[in-house]
Amino acid sequence: MESPFCVSDLALKNPDFALIETLGWTGRELARLDLHLVRLARGAQFLGMKVDLVQAQDLLKAATLPDRPARLRLTCKLSGALEVVASDMPAAQMIWRVGLSNMTLDPHDPYLQIKSTHRPVYDAARQHMAPQFDEMILANAQSEVCDGTITTVFFDRGQGLCTPPQTAGLLPGILRQEMLSKGLCREETLVAQDLHKVRLFVGNALRGLIEANFYP
Template identity: 50%
Template sequence: MESPLRDAADGADLALIETARWDGSACPLLDLHLARLQAGIRALGWRFDGSFAAAFIGPQDRPARLRVLVRQNGIVPTETSDLPPAIPIWRVGIAEQRLDSADPWLRIKSTRRATYDQARRTLSTGLHEVILLNERHEVCDGSISTVFFDRGEGLRTPPLTSGLLPGVLRAKLMSEGVPEEVLLAQDLPKVRLWVGNALRGLHEAILVR
């Protein structure tokens, strides 16, 4: 029996996405981006020969944002743009949209991300990000970031079982010892918050109710 991912893997509009930071000479988290791409390819049942590393090369004179799309029939030309402005402290709210912890599409980062995009489009004035919850009111993801928190015992991040994307920055910090822990929405005001991704890095956040 085919998985839900493989059943839809032949869609013409479906692509895997990687958004990476280029520092002017290299992509610092390249190995983790490549690992996530390969995991997505396996989950979809696609077959590719060779490496995708060449897609993660940016301009030699400046840092940049790289957006790499991989479709079933090959790599779309990499989009290069300026890095987004730095935001020292992010103001975050709670999204009205909910994620389904059992949704298999949360295992990969792809163009099939309507809930995230809708949450981003409805971002209120004055907010930089919104946090999405699941059906159990557990914290999952930001619309463009991974959520991290500290109850006073060190940095934590929600588990994949809550229903969230396997972020590249998340993978890096977990390899350095950051553990997973369930965080309920009702406990958000009681913790220190951070949000981050591979492009922007890790930033402190404050919850706006």
């Protein structure tokens, strides 16, 4: 896979740039660890950099405490330097209130191939989110639903769970990958104008699948 990035140029333009993986520690195991490590390795390969997956796994395990669930944020700098920060697991909510952002994603943006700290559209949409919402949905210029600011979008038209196709312009979510590989959902296009017509869910590897209500 040929990378569109020059690592040395990227380091000069954005010295704080890093690949990110956010994992859940259940108190007994690191949830979906293998999938996270594969995505991290794939991101490093895409950028033409190296990452020590054994060290990454050791750092993650060292940051955990038995029987105490936690949120673990693993970062890998362009130099290959790894860091893990542990924090409390976010409180669970039964149903999220979701709106539609007026910001759009570009399916051709190479940064959508990797999970990294460079996410200006996602961050801006979340920053401008009204306080009554838990999440904002992002679409592309063709009004095709893409992603949430911190979640993947799932929906059901009454014929089973679906998620937008990667070609719409979205990040490679771990929960999405797992559910597709297990046949728990399939790819299907959803236009923003139809968000009120479907049963809506959002989710990620840390929080799992969350039912959502859409408010125009």
